[in-house]
Structure formats: structure tokens, C-alpha cells
Amino acid sequence: MVSVRGRRTRLDFYQLCALQLSRLIKAHWVLGGMNGAMPLLARQTGRVRGRRVDCPSRAAISAPSRNPSLPTIVGNSPWWIIVYIKDGEVTRKKPAVPEIREPIELAPWLTCPVCGRIIAISDQAFAAYFNRVAVVCASGCKIDWWDAVHKAVRDHFMLIGAYQVIGARTTTFTSPLTRGKATAVDFCKEGVPPSASILTVNYTGLGELMPLLATGNTVRPTPLPTKVHLWTAPLGGSRKHRGQTAVAATWIDPDEGDISTSYLAQAVHAYDIGRYIGVPIPANISVESALGPALMDLVAQYCDGGAQTALRRAERFLSDGATYSYQLHPLLQLVCELLGVAPLPKEIRKKLDALREYRNDLVHCGRVRENRKPLTKERTAEVLTAAIFGFHFAQFLHEKVREKQRERDAV
Numbered sequence: 305m306v307s308v309r310g311r312r313t314r315l316d317f318y319q320l321c322a323l324q325l326s327r328l329i330k331a332h333w334v335l336g337g338m339n340g341a342m343p344l345l346a347r348q349t350g351r352v353r354g355r356r357v358d359c360p361s362r363a364a365i366s367a368p369s370r371n372p373s374l375p376t377i378v379g380n381s382p383w384w385i386i387v388y389i390k391d392g393e394v395t396r397k398k399p400a401v402p403e404i405r406e407p408i409e410l411a412p413w414l415t416c417p418v419c420g421r422i423i424a425i426s427d428q429a430f431a432a433y434f435n436r437v438a439v440v441c442a443s444g445c446k447i448d449w450w451d452a453v454h455k456a457v458r459d460h461f462m463l464i465g466a467y468q469v470i471g472a473r474t475t476t477f478t479s480p481l482t483r484g485k486a487t488a489v490d491f492c493k494e495g496v497p498p499s500a501s502i503l504t505v506n507y508t509g510l511g512e513l514m515p516l517l518a519t520g521n522t523v524r525p526t527p528l529p530t531k532v533h534l535w536t537a538p539l540g541g542s543r544k545h546r547g548q549t550a551v552a553a554t555w556i557d558p559d560e561g562d563i564s565t566s567y568l569a570q571a572v573h574a575y576d577i578g579r580y581i582g583v584p585i586p587a588n589i590s591v592e593s594a595l596g597p598a599l600m601d602l603v604a605q606y607c608d609g610g611a612q613t614a615l616r617r618a619e620r621f622l623s624d625g626a627t628y629s630y631q632l633h634p635l636l637q638l639v640c641e642l643l644g645v646a647p648l649p650k651e652i653r654k655k656l657d658a659l660r661e662y663r664n665d666l667v668h669c670g671r672v673r674e675n676r677k678p679l680t681k682e683r684t685a686e687v688l689t690a691a692i693f694g695f696h697f698a699q700f701l702h703e704k705v706r707e708k709q710r711e712r713d714a715v
């Protein structure tokens with residue numbers, strides 16, 4: 305479909321896809337923007353031939369606009385629709401999409417929970433939250449940043465939402481397809497850094513040839529490669545020999561030695577594949593390994609001896625004395641007071657405690673104890689979001705510690 309900025313584009317799924325109405329009611333649908341323009345739904349329910357159709361998964365679509373004067377579609381760009389049918393059949397409208405000639409790198413984003421506009425996910429947004437300053441979207445809505453990030457994690461929109469809140473970027477490009485031939489696709493040639501870890505990849509056929517991912521005899525799901533080979537499958541008996549596929553590779557490229565981000569990516573991966581029990585250990589390590597160095601640098605400023613001796617003393621204090629649970633309470637609050645920053649909100653600290661308890665259960669007992677809340681998708685999204693905030697708070701604090709050191713050096 306081609307949208308026009310400032311004008312509503314009406315969708316009739318029945319006409320578009322010639323779907324059976326009964327199937328459409330069960331459909332899970334996704335609207336995906338092309339060329340960086342995101343379609344926004346004017347409303348979340350509609351009528352198809354007189355019958356009310358609810359979108360069963362609010363997660364699958366951009367937040368609807370509550371203001372009818374806002375344009376339904378943002379951008380001046382084509383977009384595509386995939387309709388997934390739950391009973392296993394897939395019906396797809398052939399999209400009239402022009403070739404995207406240059407790869408596009410999309411920075412992480414989420415949608416404003418109030419108006420549905422796109423908001424960049426940045427360290428600045430987290431810093432504003434920690435400084436008790438409201439994050440404001442382009443329409444001027446004041447956003448509860450916790451709510452927005454939690455929603456992005458929980459909904460995991462397009463299966464990249466939770467990756468985006470840890471800073472993952474997505475490189476999109478098209479690749480030609482030839483029937484009966486394997487096409488090599490090298491993500492790095494399209495702009496993905498060679499050192500990046502590929503988190504997830506979306507292949508969407510843009511015509512009558514669907515891409516099929518070739519694998520070796522032994523399929524290794526991770527790590528995802530940066531170079532793949534695609535074969536093709538024709539749709540509906542098509543005789544086309546040439547086609548193209550859109551590729552969206554979501555990746556993260558932490559600095560060398562940045563253990564915290566790598567573990568956070570592992571935690572999100574476990575969430576992504578629905579292995580919720582795999583989330584607490586890497587998520588907890590991520591926060592602990594981000595907080596430790598920040599506290600160590602601060603404590604070392606108050607230890608006697610040369611720089612190396614002071615660091616060793618600080619390290620001993622934190623590993624033998626004030627271990628992670630004491631770092632969360634009460635050391636963190638003391639440190640915040642010392643640095644003149646607001647403490648991490650109590651609700652987040654409670655969730656970090658819960659995360660630590662899940663981690664301890666798994667490490668010490670090999671299971672989550674019966675007296676804990678079970679690790680459902682909802683519960684896991686909560687503690688994972690807390691880990692993401694804990695991780696960002698540690699970075700935020702570390703910067704304040706460095707500022708403190710510069711002040712002390714200047715005296």
C-alpha cells in the first residue's frame with residue numbers, strides 16, 4: 305500500500321487479501337513501515353462487512369491515535385501488510401513496493417503510549433527519567449518512561465521491541481532473488497558492522513518469490529551469521545524467475561569488554577524465544593557487572609594508597625563485603641545521596657531484588673522456588689525491564705562518579 309502524508313488510507317482486509325471473514329477474525333496482523341515511515345492505525349477495531357473485527361494482539365500494531373485530527377499515516381512512503389492466520393495458513397497481498405536501493409539503518413525507537421508517534425530510545429531519555437524529568441514525545445505528550453519501555457519489552461513489537469530498548473539497531477535493505485539459484489547475502493556489505501552480533505533477521509519476500517534460508521547439514525541457531533544464502537519458493541504456482549526480498553537485520557555492537565550489554569542481549573534473546581527461565585541469570589549478571597565498576601571507581605576514591613592499591617581495596621570491599629544485594633540496599637541509596645542524584649525508584653529496586661532472587665533460586669536450587677511468582681511472560685517482562693533500567697542506571701551513575709573524580713582532581 306502507498307500512504308500519503310496527512311491523509312488517511314482505508315484498509316479493507318477482505319478486499320486486499322480475499323480472506324475468509326471467519327479467518328480474518330482470528331488473524332494476527334502486522335503493519336510494517338517501509339523506508340522509515342511508520343503507519344499508525346486510526347483505531348484498533350473496525351468493521352468488515354458489517355461484523356466487528358478486533359485486533360487480537362495490541363502488540364502487533366502501533367498504538368492507535370486518540371486524536372482524530374492526527375494523520376492516520378505518517379510519512380510519504382509505501383508500506384506493507386502481512387496477515388498471519390492462526391490456523392497455519394498465510395495469505396499475503398503482493399505488495400507494490402519499489403526497490404529500496406540504499407540500505408537504511410534504523411535507530412532504536414518505541415511508540416508514544418499516548419499518541420503513537422515514534423520516540424527515539426536513547427541514553428538521554430533514560431537520564432531524563434533518572435533526573436525525574438518527563439520524557440516528551442514529538443506531540444508533546446509527557447511519557448512515563450518506565451511504562452513506555454515496559455510496554456516495548458512486553459509487547460516485543462515485530463519481535464524486535466525488546467531488543468531495541470537495549471540499543472539494538474536495524475539495518476534494512478533489499479536483495480534480488482533468482483529462482484533455482486542461491487543468492488549470497490552479506491549483511492556487512494549492507495552496513496552492519498563486522499563486529500556486531502546479529503540478534504534477529506526478518507526476510508520478507510516482495511513479490512511472487514519467497515526467500516528460503518539455506519542451512520548446512522547441522523543447523524546451529526546461534527550465533528546468527530552475518531552472511532547467508534537464500535533460495536526461493538514461488539507463491540501460488542508463480543512462474544516468475546526474478547524477485548526480491550526485504551531484509552531487516554537487527555544487531556548490537558557493544559564495545560570490546562562490555563560484558564553487561566552482551567549479557568543483557570542474552571537475557572532479551574531468552575525472552576524473545578519464550579525461554580523465560582533463561583532470563584534471570586544473564587539479566588542479573590548484566591546489572592551486577594554494570595553497577596560493580598561504577599561503585600568500585602567511587603569507593604576507590606575513598607580508599608588509601610596509590611591508584612592500584614585503592615582499586616584493589618575497593619574491589620575487596622565490594623566482592624567480600626558489600627556484595628550485590630547490599631549494593632542494591634543500602635549502598636546505592638548512600639551513593640546517590642553522595643553524588644546528589646535521585647535514587648533509583650523503589651519499585652524498580654524491588655523488581656531488581658526479585659530478579660536477584662530468581663537468579664539465586666536457579667543457581668542454588670536449579671529451579672524457581674514455589675513461593676515466588678512464576679516466570680510468566682508478563683512477570684519476565686517486568687523483571688527484564690527492571691534489569692534494563694538497572695543497567696542504564698549503572699551507566700548513569702558511573703558518569704556521575706567520573707564527574708565526582710574530576711571535581712576532586714580539580715581541588
Ligand SMILES: [Zn+2]
Nearest residue numbers: 416419441445
Ligand atoms: Zn505522544
